[in-house]
Amino acid sequence: MKNLNIGLIGYGFMGRAHSNGYRRVNNFFDLEYQPVLKAACGRSKEQAEAFAKQWGYESVETDWRKLIERDDIDAIDICTPNNTHAEMAIAAAEAGKIVLCEKPLALNAEQGAKMVEIIEKTGKPNGVWYNYRRVPAVTLAKQLIDDGKLGKIFHYRANFLQDWTISEDLPQGGAALWRLDAAAAGSGVTGDLLAHCIDTAIWLNGGISSVTAMTETFIKERKHNLTGKVEKVGIDDACAFLCRFDNGSLGLFESTRYARGHKALYTFEINGEHASIKWDLHDLHRLEYFDHRDESRVRGWRSIHVTDGDMPYMGNWWVPGLQIGYEHSFVHQVADFLTALAKGERFRPDFRDAQETQLICDAVLKSGANGSWENVAKP
């Protein structure tokens, strides 16, 4: 088996999700490559050491530039806040590393374009962690659409609803709360949550040509954890947009962190000429399917329990009827990345795919600010 030596930057939520993917992948998938957890990097030596011990990393770095310089690292995995992605990814690419970057690709499409340009110049494999593509029920949706089961698609509808920022006492900035700080996150729900919905949508239903959006920041000022002062909030707390897809279908997307009662309600529904499908992250192992071609006496929504061995990825897990969860989408991402690497094939979504999402997010934010319809540029 060939080794792929991983250097991971950032030990928060995503550092754990990715590390879990690396650790478990070879237990469940037969692959030519195995990830080796060479080094974990974070600014606090103590926390990086604790993380390395818990997840089995061989060594620790506190300066990401030193990690990138190391000859014993093949791939740099970036799990840090969005404002660091471009600088780290570009430096890693220039040092000849494979680069895996947490979503969204960058703060904005300008940074994203530079990242795509440089990584493509190096020819090095790269990927972005839009993990929901690899939930088996979502992959099944892709298969059904590609097989033509839905026919011509008319509507694409997606939501990503949360409720964790409603309190005005919640500060912005620093560990965990950098998502509320525009300087660190770039945007609010658009880059954090709608980016997932957009990535899935363009994968399932093709490109988006134009958008019109409405954004709102409900709490205008919050204490900033890094300065200790009450500062203006620069992120979008909520965003809804309409769009046109290249295939002529119409899209409706909504995301908020102010939907009391919803923790991570990511849902999508697609309506085609023959059939419709819908999916819900809170019930992620099911795909709902309605086919108008069924005999009318038995026609109705079916709830497909995506656990059989012939369903995407499921042959690698347990026996039919036993489901898997959120963390497995990261295991699948690692498995697919290592397979693409072994075959010398392009992994998707890569930086170029993620830049398509970034350009849509930028157009949404621009439209949200001025109320216009915006045409979306292609990467």
Ligand code: SOE
């Ligand atoms: C935000 O709460 C968040 O953790 C996102 O950053 C993730 O990308 C999403 O998958 C779940 O919600």
